[in-house]
Amino acid sequence: MITVLIDYLDKRVVADAEAGDSQRRATSRRGLRGLNIGHRVRLWQRQDHVLAKPQDSWHRTGAVLLAMATALVIAVTARAEYDPPITTLVTNMLQASGSDRIVTLCESQDGLYQGFRTGPKRGGYELTDISLYARDANESRYTTINAGLYHRDGYLITKVADLTRSRLDDFGRNEWQAPENTYLEPDADYYFLLNCGAGYANDNVAQFATTYSFREDSESREGWSLHDYLGLRSAGSTKWERDSNKTLRIRIKGRPSPDRAYKTEIISTPADGHTYRYGENIDIALTFNTDVYAPKDDSWIVIRVGDAASGPNTRVAEYLSGSDTNRLIYRYQVEFDDADANGISVDEGGLDTGFVGSVPTIVASSGLLPVERYFPGVADDPIHKVDGSLQGAVGMSSQRGDRGSVRTTVADDSRSNDGKRVYP
Numbered sequence: 001m002i003t004v005l006i007d008y009l010d011k012r013v014v015a016d017a018e019a020g021d022s023q024r025r026a027t028s029r030r031g032l033r034g035l036n037i038g039h040r041v042r043l044w045q046r047q048d049h050v051l052a053k054p055q056d057s058w059h060r061t062g063a064v065l066l067a068m069a070t071a072l073v074i075a076v077t078a079r080a081e082y083d084p085p086i087t088t089l090v091t092n093m094l095q096a097s098g099s100d101r102i103v104t105l106c107e108s109q110d111g112l113y114q115g116f117r118t119g120p121k122r123g124g125y126e127l128t129d130i131s132l133y134a135r136d137a138n139e140s141r142y143t144t145i146n147a148g149l150y151h152r153d154g155y156l157i158t159k160v161a162d163l164t165r166s167r168l169d170d171f172g173r174n175e176w177q178a179p180e181n182t183y184l185e186p187d188a189d190y191y192f193l194l195n196c197g198a199g200y201a202n203d204n205v206a207q208f209a210t211t212y213s214f215r216e217d218s219e220s221r222e223g224w225s226l227h228d229y230l231g232l233r234s235a236g237s238t239k240w241e242r243d244s245n246k247t248l249r250i251r252i253k254g255r256p257s258p259d260r261a262y263k264t265e266i267i268s269t270p271a272d273g274h275t276y277r278y279g280e281n282i283d284i285a286l287t288f289n290t291d292v293y294a295p296k297d298d299s300w301i302v303i304r305v306g307d308a309a310s311g312p313n314t315r316v317a318e319y320l321s322g323s324d325t326n327r328l329i330y331r332y333q334v335e336f337d338d339a340d341a342n343g344i345s346v347d348e349g350g351l352d353t354g355f356v357g358s359v360p361t362i363v364a365s366s367g368l369l370p371v372e373r374y375f376p377g378v379a380d381d382p383i384h385k386v387d388g389s390l391q392g393a394v395g396m397s398s399q400r401g402d403r404g405s406v407r408t409t410v411a412d413d414s415r416s417n418d419g420k421r422v423y424p
Contacts, residue, residue: 084255086128090116090224091251093133093173095213098246100135101230102207103194111233111240112208113193114248115152118184119223123289124257125184130163130192131173133209133249145206147176150191160190168206173251181374183262183289184254187223191231192250210246226250259362261375263287264346266384267329274383276334277390284317284346286375288326292360293368294319300356301330301375302347305340305386313340316356324363338388340380348377 103110114132118125127149147163160183163176176192184190214228229244268283270276284301299319306313315338317330347353354373361368 086253086255088219088221089119089125089252089254090220090226091217092211092213092215092226092247093131093249093251094217095211095215095249097249098210098212100207101210101232101243101246101248102205103232111194111231112248113191113231113240114250115189115191115227115229115231116250116252117225117227118186118188118190119221121186121223121256123259124186124262125254126257127161127178127182127184127252127254129175129177129253131175131251131253132194134168134170134172134174135207135209136170145176145194148193149178149182150193151185152189152191157191160184163192178254181260181376183257183260185262189227192252193231209249211249212246214247224252257289258372259288259290259292259369260372261286261288261349264376264378266344266346266378266381268384270384275385275387275390278334278336278338278388279391280334282317282332282334282344282384282386283320284330284332284378285322286328286330288328288360288371290371291324291326291363292328292371293363294323294328294360295358296323298358299328299330299360301349301354302356303332304345304347305332305334305338307340307342328360334386334388336388338386340386343381343384344386345380346378349373349375 101112103112130147130149145165145168147165149160149163151158151160161179163178165174165176168174210230214226216224216226226247228247229242230246230248231240231242233240263286265285265287266282267285268276268281271280276282282303284303286301296319300316303315303317304313305315315332317332320329320331322328349355350373354375359370359373361370
């Protein structure tokens with residue numbers, strides 16, 4: 001079989017080499033716009049290989065393919081083995097019952113929340129659902145009850161996800177489902193908050209069970225805990241208060257998180273106002289839950305610049321720095337014909353989206369095991385608009401530091417003698 005494969009490759013090498021120059025010219029960064037980016041980059045890489053290697057190197061391709069297949073089997077096996085079961089992370093459902101907390105779940109009416117702290121696992125956790133025990137749903141059994149998950153870091157509280165349930169069941173656990181890939185950081189405080197939207201009747205009453213005990217059940221995972229109070233907001237009030245005598249009866253389920261990026265940020269700032277001009281850099285940071293390696297000149301992520309209705313808006317930001325840490329920075333430099341009045345966005349990572357070229361690999365793994373392809377996307381951001389028709393300072397950008405400070409960086413500006421940008 002290997003002999004047949006080598007004979008076939010011998011016949012292809014001459015034709016591939018002759019087509020190399022024309023195809024290579026079509027695969028500049030601008031050539032990737034609005035096209036099948038993954039296919040283009042793979043074609044680009046293949047042409048580089050053909051032009052750089054002598055013809056007789058193809059005779060070794062069979063052995064190389066066998067080695068690659070072996071490595072792929074190892075990687076796939078390792079990835080397949082990482083499928084821990086969904087389990088209870090923390091609960092107090094078996095603790096002694098307290099008095100019911102009766103709430104009117106309606107906008108501008110009562111609100112209710114329960115806080116918890118995650119365990120110490122370095123890679124964090126993946127949340128699947130959160131349950132409360134309802135004594136009597138009353139009219140709430142016919143409505144959709146909204147819930148939110150919030151993360152607290154000092155005085156900063158940020159929303160993580162919306163959790164949904166279509167109705168409440170009497171005298172039982174009611175689960176609110178978390179969106180796929182909902183990430184929880186280790187050793188961090190979170191709040192599960194009930195707060196209905198507009199349009200519900202004022203008699204939309206529900207009774208939730210509580211406990212006077214501040215202990216967790218034995219099935220809870222090590223390091224996980226519930227805050228020893230529940231939070232509530234009375235009807236017509238904007239102030240949240242604590243009831244330090246009881247906690248909600250709650251169960252939180254999930255599993256350890258796979259190795260992945262859990263945060264995506266646009267960390268650059270336009271030099272003037274909220275609009276990037278021609279030549280300015282747009283920097284995007286991906287934060288992972290493990291240290292990762294990214295090869296130079298072989299990793300990109302997809303961003304969107306412009307309105308898709310008016311033409312192709314696909315761009316690729318090239319890997320810039322951060323390899324061997326848990327934070328990679330990707331950069332795109334604004335071109336003359338770029339325009340985005342609503343603000344740029346970043347595609348969510350997935351099976352066929354997000355990363356282009358090489359996917360970052362886990363530093364601590366054997367065999368360069370890639371991280372999960374998923375990473376969070378960023379919606380159109382109005383403070384990151386683009387107008388390439390305006391002249392900016394080429395290669396300049398302002399970038400937020402770790403503590404919110406602003407630092408200015410200058411990019412390497414590769415240009416040919418005629419002043420035009422030179423792409424790989």
